[in-house]
Amino acid sequence: MRYLGLDYGSKTVGVALSDPFGWTAQALETITRKEENKLRKTYARIEELIKEYEVSKVVVGLPKNMDDTEGERALLARDFAANIHRRTGIEIVMWDERLTTVAADEVLSEAGVKKENRKAVIDKIAAAFILQGYLDYEADKARKEIINKSES
Template sequence: MRIMGLDFGSKTVGVAISDALLLTAQGIEIIERKEENKLRKTMARIEELIEEYEVQEIVLGLPKNMNDTLGARAELSMEFKENLERRTGLHVKMWDERLTTVAADKVMMEAGIRRENRKQHVDRIAACFILQGYLDYLKNEENK
């Protein structure tokens, strides 16, 4: 069993996949689209990855505001969740993604990646942080 992590943005979706033991998250790609509301090709690519990696659950980042409220971006993510569940038949878990982009930027800075090159990696790394947070949560719940 593997779990897919997604960072849903206005023009991209960062994708991460867990290992089979559900210990680590690996970023695999960023799905790009021309327009925010065009999701057909994005959904088709996600379905291909689900089949390729034998994914049985999806974790989707929920972009909460710092004061714990939900804004317009969170509403779009919830709609995307509903579409994913309907199209794939898989359970989609929403996961607080606050500061994952900041953390991804920090990791890239520490790795020496130039500012102009970071944009092409940030969503994939943010998806890793979302998925890894969920995997760590599962391990903690298992050990209680």
């Protein structure tokens, strides 16, 4: 069971993929486009990845404000996710992505990647953080269910 993680931005979509067991997320690629509303090729590439890797669920980053409200970017991310679902029929999960880009930038900085070289990879790293957050949540939920069953 593989999952695809997406970090939707105005001109890029960072893409991450889980391992076949759904335990870890790896940065895969960054899909770029010239204009925000030109999404046909972006959707087509996502559909290709879903088929190629036999993805069973897509996790899309939801850019919430720090006060937990949703603004214009969140609405655009929800529309993007709805279109992927409409085109593929695959289950979509919206996942809070607050500070994932900041975390990705810090990791790249600590790894010694020069600031001018980070732009090319930061979105797919952020997508990996989004996806890993979801995978960790699901694993924790499964562990709690096992513990609850064993205590019953």
